[in-house]
Amino acid sequence: MKKLFTLDRFVALFLIALSLLLSESVEYYGQELIAEITILAIFAMSLDLLVGYAGLVSLGHAAFLGIGSYATGILTVQYGWEMFPTMLISIALAGLVSALVGIFVVRLEGIFFIMITLAVSQMFHAYFLKNREFGGDDGMPGIQRLDLEAFGLTVFDPADFAKFTLIVAVLVYIGLDLLMSSPFGRYLIGIHQNENRMRSLGVPVEQYKLAIFIIAGMVAGLSGSLQAQHTGFVSPDAMFWTVSGVVLIMVIAGGTGSLVGAVVGAVIVRLLSHQISSLTEHWMLFMGLFFIAIVLFASDGIYGTFAKYCRRSRWWKSAGNSSD
Numbered sequence: 001m002k003k004l005f006t007l008d009r010f011v012a013l014f015l016i017a018l019s020l021l022l023s024e025s026v027e028y029y030g031q032e033l034i035a036e037i038t039i040l041a042i043f044a045m046s047l048d049l050l051v052g053y054a055g056l057v058s059l060g061h062a063a064f065l066g067i068g069s070y071a072t073g074i075l076t077v078q079y080g081w082e083m084f085p086t087m088l089i090s091i092a093l094a095g096l097v098s099a100l101v102g103i104f105v106v107r108l109e110g111i112f113f114i115m116i117t118l119a120v121s122q123m124f125h126a127y128f129l130k131n132r133e134f135g136g137d138d139g140m141p142g143i144q145r146l147d148l149e150a151f152g153l154t155v156f157d158p159a160d161f162a163k164f165t166l167i168v169a170v171l172v173y174i175g176l177d178l179l180m181s182s183p184f185g186r187y188l189i190g191i192h193q194n195e196n197r198m199r200s201l202g203v204p205v206e207q208y209k210l211a212i213f214i215i216a217g218m219v220a221g222l223s224g225s226l227q228a229q230h231t232g233f234v235s236p237d238a239m240f241w242t243v244s245g246v247v248l249i250m251v252i253a254g255g256t257g258s259l260v261g262a263v264v265g266a267v268i269v270r271l272l273s274h275q276i277s278s279l280t281e282h283w284m285l286f287m288g289l290f291f292i293a294i295v296l297f298a299s300d301g302i303y304g305t306f307a308k309y310c311r312r313s314r315w316w317k318s319a320g321n322s323s324d
Contacts (some may be wrong), residue, residue, distance in 0.1 A: 007307055008260045009177070015263060016170055023162040025181030031158035032230075036269050037166040039226045042172050044250045044262035046219035051248065052256035053180060054212045055192035056106070059244045063101075063124045064237030065218040066096045068224025069197055070128060073140040073234045084148040087225045094221020095214050102213035106206050118241055125239040139235030143228045155229075169263075172219060179215070188212055189257075239318055253294050255304025264303040 023034055043065055051055040071090035075081040081089075106115050129137050145155040146164070153160040179185055191198050191205055199205055228234045237243070246269075254265020272290060277283040297307040 007310055008258055011260050012173060012177075012263070013064075013302070015267075016166070019166050020163070023159050023166070026179070028158050033270075033274065034162040035165045035230055037267055038162070038169045038268055039223050039230060040247070040250070040266040041263040042169050043220055043223040044081045044254070044266040045172060045176060045259050046216045046223065047244075047247050048251045048256060048259060048262035049176065049180075049216040049219070051186065051251055052258065052262070053188045053192060054209055055195075056213070057114055057248070058117040059114050059241055059248065060119070060121030061216070061220055061247065062239050062241065062243035063117075063121040064098055065224040065227070065243065066124060066128070066234075066236070067094045067097055068221030069228040069234040069238050070134065070224075071221070072138070072225040072228040073143045074134060076144060077140060077142050083144060083229070085272050087146065087222070090225040091218050091221045094224070095218040098217025099210070099214045099219075102210045102217075106209035106213055118244070120287055121241055121244060125236050125241075128239065129236040135235070137236060138252075139233055139237075141233045143232045143234065145229040145232075158163055161230065165230070168222070168226065172222070173259055173263070176219070176221070180259070183284065184208070184211075205206035249291060253291065253301055255301025255307070258303060258307065261301050261303040261307075265301065268302060 019034060023031055026034070030082060043061075046064075047058065047061050050058050050061070068090045071093045072083075072086055075086040075089060076083060101117075101120050101263055105113055106122075108116060128134055129285045134140055145161065148155050148160075153164055155164055180188070187198070187203060187208055191203070191208055195205055199254070206302070224238065227238070247266075250265035250269045251262050252265070254263065255261030269287075273283065273287055276286050294302065300308055
């Protein structure tokens with residue numbers, strides 16, 4: 001019988017409880033930081049679907065974040081749409097674009113997949129950078145937030161908006177956790193581990209890769225829509241390749257192949273960069289040393305190494321959790 005309460009879910013519950021507690025106790029800046037980290041966590045989970053579960057390392061994932069952001073800005077600012085249908089359209093549009101891109105790229109592997117996804121992201125970045133109708137390099141301001149007064153939340157209140165993003169992140173985590181625990185997720189893991197063997201068993205490998213590419217794009221589009229609402233602004237920088245690189249570092253730092261690892265990586269990298277940058281202007285040097293240390297001493301990532309240790313420990317086995 002499959003376990004309902006795994007280590008990943010235990011850590012996820014702990015992070016949720018801690019975030020709720022902090023959203024009530026910290027001041028304005030802390031609440032804004034919680035919302036930012038939560039949105040980054042959603043984005044990191046979307047990339048981990050590709051990197052950790054399907055073995056598809058993308059340096060162009062920011063394209064779908066930017067599409068979600070721009071769709072939200074264009075539909076609300078220029079066309080006056082309500083935010084709820086706008087969010088749905090933004091997610092669907094990100095999924096549509098990822099489907100069109102995925103049809104061509106899922107047949108590629110390794111460096112070829114990385115370079116094509118990078119090129120696609122830079123194409124979108126260049127288009128919105130030059131398009132003055134959508135603000136060009138000045139970006140697009142004036143994006144409002146979703147009205148949640150019917151649920152007792154005022155999203156213009158930083159604490160309430162932090163709770164809202166947290167609720168969305170929890171729903172995303174639950175949905176993706178169920179998906180990855182299903183036969184679909186097991187097939188993806190099998191494709192990642194031995195693609196040729198899965199082909200010999202008759203598994204339509206490209207179809208599974210395309211499906212997860214579309215799902216990852218839709219989740220990234222959701223995080224882009226939330227980011228646009230959080231900042232009230234969107235710019236072409238959201239699609240630049242460095243955004244994909246930073247979130248890839250978050251996934252690797254936390255530990256690939258685990259949704260919780262992606263979340264932990266987003267939390268640690270964002271908090272560390274915030275804290276170190278407040279102490280020195282050479283903060284990127286220290287962040288680089290931190291990443292080198294992870295590669296050398298925790299090759300499975302911070303959470304991945306912690307999870308491996310726990311699963312091998314006596315107390316975890318004695319609790320009847322010898323395997324998750």
